[in-house]
Amino acid sequence: MKSKLRSPRTTEACCSLFLGLLCSLTAEEPKWLRLSSKNGDLPQPGTSTQQTGSLVADLDKDGLNDFVLSFRQVAPALVWYRRTNHGWDRYVIDKEFLTVEAGGAVQDIDGDGDPDIVFGGDWQSKEVWWWENPFPNFDPAVAWKRHVIKADGATQHHDQVFGDFKGAGNPQLAFWNQGAKTIFLADIPPDPRHAQSWPLVAIFAGSAGERGDQGRFLYAEGMAAADVDGDGKVDLLAGNYWFKHLGGTNFMPVQVGTIGGRIAAARLTPGNYLQIVIAPGDGVGPLKWYECAGQPTRAADWVGHQLLETMVHGHSLQVADIDGDGNLDIFAAEMAKWTEKRSEPDHPDARAWIFYGDGHGHFRKTEFSRAMCFHEARVADLDGDGDMDILDKPYNWDAPRVDVWLQNGTGPRRRVGPP
Numbered sequence: 001m002k003s004k005l006r007s008p009r010t011t012e013a014c015c016s017l018f019l020g021l022l023c024s025l026t027a028e029e030p031k032w033l034r035l036s037s038k039n040g041d042l043p044q045p046g047t048s049t050q051q052t053g054s055l056v057a058d059l060d061k062d063g064l065n066d067f068v069l070s071f072r073q074v075a076p077a078l079v080w081y082r083r084t085n086h087g088w089d090r091y092v093i094d095k096e097f098l099t100v101e102a103g104g105a106v107q108d109i110d111g112d113g114d115p116d117i118v119f120g121g122d123w124q125s126k127e128v129w130w131w132e133n134p135f136p137n138f139d140p141a142v143a144w145k146r147h148v149i150k151a152d153g154a155t156q157h158h159d160q161v162f163g164d165f166k167g168a169g170n171p172q173l174a175f176w177n178q179g180a181k182t183i184f185l186a187d188i189p190p191d192p193r194h195a196q197s198w199p200l201v202a203i204f205a206g207s208a209g210e211r212g213d214q215g216r217f218l219y220a221e222g223m224a225a226a227d228v229d230g231d232g233k234v235d236l237l238a239g240n241y242w243f244k245h246l247g248g249t250n251f252m253p254v255q256v257g258t259i260g261g262r263i264a265a266a267r268l269t270p271g272n273y274l275q276i277v278i279a280p281g282d283g284v285g286p287l288k289w290y291e292c293a294g295q296p297t298r299a300a301d302w303v304g305h306q307l308l309e310t311m312v313h314g315h316s317l318q319v320a321d322i323d324g325d326g327n328l329d330i331f332a333a334e335m336a337k338w339t340e341k342r343s344e345p346d347h348p349d350a351r352a353w354i355f356y357g358d359g360h361g362h363f364r365k366t367e368f369s370r371a372m373c374f375h376e377a378r379v380a381d382l383d384g385d386g387d388m389d390i391l392d393k394p395y396n397w398d399a400p401r402v403d404v405w406l407q408n409g410t411g412p413r414r415r416v417g418p419p
Helices: 011-026
Strands: 032-036 050-057 066-072 078-084 087-094 105-107 116-120 128-132 145-150 160-163 172-177 182-187 200-205 223-226 235-238 241-247 250-255 262-266 275-279 284-292 302-312 316-320 329-333 351-357 363-370 375-380 389-393 403-407
Touching (some): 050 116, 050 389, 105 172, 116 160, 116 172, 160 235, 172 223, 172 235, 223 262, 262 316, 316 375, 329 363
Antiparallel strands (some): 105 116, 116 128, 128 145, 172 182, 182 200, 235 241, 351 363
């Protein structure tokens, strides 16, 4: 039976809840086929036991999503899983050793029509890099060319996102620099292939929800881009804030929740403004979604609704229409292990959930998995059959490994690009 996670306040809310209950009795649950590198279903990622970032993008422009994994500890730094008719082929994007942090972003940086990728260095690195997509000349033995975005300053760059946050008509890169407790905004240079670095402007400094109700988190993190207030301009979300652009490089931070971490904005209920979901990331805290009950630039007008009282290192948060009913759902998952020096899991009962939404702020909680580790998981169509799948790679638990959960297996392909 569908659990009620938000008390109805109006007759309309009561009706929508009833309809959601009715639909939950008749809707068919997605079935999942799990493929794992541990079983030989996918190529082994590498030898690193510290797997940091993941990205999903159609890197070869064939109409099918691929994915990228990043590593530290040992080489290679980045690998690309290229979707084929029979599964995935593994390509090495950067064969060198880099201490790559979690996060990553995708954008056509050099303007040649194909997607390039960005990752930042961890606590051991002062750098942020971008890799030039060599489309259409892909060779598993040839690495992509790496360029520098940031070369000095403080270390650690956990999370990046592109968006036209200034309304300039072209995207900018926003990224956390945890060592400086700062968010930087960078314009793409006119000739990025030959730029020594990108011009950076600090647009925020300070705490962003890393002091949670149940103890201190490791650091501020999380980034997303969405038009929160419906004014037609993409807004930045980070930590437990969304940022209203005031002109130039001035942004007003608006606090949404008490904790920061993984963050997303989406249309979960009708109305003028988007709703915001926040998970605890590298810490312990509740999973909540927030709606604006007044003015979106007033922190006091953001009202929270609890989905989970406690998540333990909830480092995976995705919002997507998973069951294909036209309403957005929430995928959230915990890490099982984050302490590299331990042989046993920190949190052996780690769980993943799907909260199926009805489009009116009511969610049906389901348990997706138990006793597995999810870190930087992604929800996307990974096999081109039109439904949502789930990419999972742990950070340090049972690594190296990567798992793909295909919804209802693989149906007829929807290939739109060249064979």
